[in-house]
Amino acid sequence: MNYCVVPLHDLYPHDEYSERCMCVPVVEEFENSAKLYVHNAFDEREKDEQIVARLMEQNNKIRLWEKRENANGGKNGETSGILRSDTGRDRAD
Numbered sequence: 001m002n003y004c005v006v007p008l009h010d011l012y013p014h015d016e017y018s019e020r021c022m023c024v025p026v027v028e029e030f031e032n033s034a035k036l037y038v039h040n041a042f043d044e045r046e047k048d049e050q051i052v053a054r055l056m057e058q059n060n061k062i063r064l065w066e067k068r069e070n071a072n073g074g075k076n077g078e079t080s081g082i083l084r085s086d087t088g089r090d091r092a093d
Contacts (some may be wrong), residue, residue: 001034007041014039 004016004025015021016037023040030036040046 002037003034004037004039006039007043007045011042 002017004014006014006016012022014023014025016039017035019025019027019037021037021039023042025037025039028036028038
């Protein structure tokens with residue numbers, strides 16, 4: 001049995017159980033000969049989802065850093081220093 005993951009309400013229809021779909025799906029094959037077809041959206045919504053995931057990850061790193069700073073002597077809940085990020089921007093408090 002094969003399975004597929006297809007984006008809803010996409011710009012164009014997908015050839016669901018084919019490696020030749022125009023979206024160039026990722027295909028995983030399992031030991032029991034089953035295949036999983038994971039299709040990409042033609043409207044490229046995956047890029048937006050990846051950006052949101054990176055921003056959330058960066059925000060969690062900032063919060064962790066602030067908690068560490070506060071535990072190490074930050075005054076009245078304030079932080080001091082510069083947090084380097086992989087976006088090339090620094091956060092100074």
